[in-house]
Amino acid sequence: MRFLTISGPPSSGKTSVILRVIEALQLREKKIGVIKFDCLLTDDDKRYAEKGVLVQKGLSGALCPDHYFVSNIESCVTWGHENGCEYLISESAGLCNRCSPHINEITAVCVIDNLSGINTPRKIGPMLKSADIVVITKGDIVSQAEREVFASRVKQVNPGAIIMHVNGITGQGAFELTSLFEEASDIETLKGKTLRFSMPSALCSYCLGETRIGEEHQTGNIRKMDI
């Protein structure tokens, strides 16, 4: 089973791109599973189910969605394998820019859009900087030169990645992206694998449910600004 982790800022076009890739994989008669991770709510699972692929959905609620991802992804991979998926794709929204679901030796994709601003690639952490493939969407909205300038900013923070332009609506570029998916890591389980980058340690009193503001309520891992 080929497994890929796909992440990216909210509304960057992850689901749209995955749907276009699914269409291209279905032309090749592949069996596909998708796992959707989100925080509060999502309808993406329905969009996937409409394509006739197997879907799992996980909502992290009060937890950091990426921490939640790591504690669940192994059983999701086992589920995909047991159900005979030839391709398993996980979609997770990068909500904290510092966490990243990418796993060593598992093909990692980051989806980012042309409209997010030239400084955004710098602000996104390991989710972008450690990805193998960076997909840039919404190129239909800007000129070619702006696409190139944006891509060069992405390349600056992840010079080793393959950068692809895909239109999430028309699917332009999706066929080409799919041929890269065909070379994705082939696995049966995640046992023994490691994250590409550690997730931030937080655990302060607020992580544990504290709501009161003030010095006396702050315990655990606390850091102060220089003012």
Add this chain to the structure above:
Amino acid sequence: MKATSLYHKPLAVTLEEHPYIEDFLSSFGLEIQPTTTSLEEYLDTLDPDLLEDLGISSEQLRKSLDDFLAGMLALQSPLDKVESLTIIGGRDKTGRPEHIELTLRPGEVVCIVGPTGSGKSRLLADIEWVAQGDTPTGRKILINDQVPDSKWRFSTEHKLVAQLSQNMNFVMDLSAEEFIRMHAESRLVTNPEEKIAQILEQANELAGERFSPNTPVTSLSGGQSRALMIADMAILSKSPIALIDEIENAGIDRKKALDLLVKEEKIILMATHDPILALMGDRRLVIRNGGIDKIIESSPAERKNLIALEELDNKLLALRNRIRGGETLENI
């Protein structure tokens, strides 16, 4: 030049020769000073806690810097020469084979015509992807009579193909000059200031209304944006193949624009509905139902008509200018 030697020279020298290293590090939130220590020593002494906060590991930073420098050095090395581009037919939308093998050489302008949805953009995309039977059309593209190295597909340094697409919008918050500077820097051109001035000058010549270098790109008119992009492509792009998707629909001097693009020895493919542009090509590929249906060589009679068409066009242009200037058209 190998990138490794640059890890050992004093930073004062390295940063002078490769100023983009500073920008690279700043994109990770790191600072660097032109001191006597080497890049190697600088990297070795970075605080692991700081790197952890910045969301990158020491090995990853090192690898990214290697990749980045390799890309920058590649930009400075000359492009492989493209002497020919061959399109080997695949199949149309109904699966009927497209019996065609067409070779194009630098200096040629080929127009692509056909109804909406017929597959003009798909043909351009096949060329950009250097398709090897792995797109819906099954077409194959050869460069210099050979299956090219797949590096063409992903290289941002040595792009085979430069595109000029239909969309000319901007969303970036930059002036025309800043935008072109950023584009030029990403291409690592020599004499950037000279090139930037040239591009702005050419763009102003193509556009009807002049604009200043300080104009935000987001407030350029359609014609001005298009003029800026055409000048940018003509002057900055080193790609041996240029794909143009419909340049007609904005207020620019089309003939001047095409002349500017053709001046460089490139292979040009242009999707168009414009009779003047279509006749300016050496030949036209007629696309129907996803396949190349016919190839028309521009005939001497057509060339003669081109002159008549241009006269007609100039006449219309003059009328347009009179309307713009607030005149009446009672006598034309």
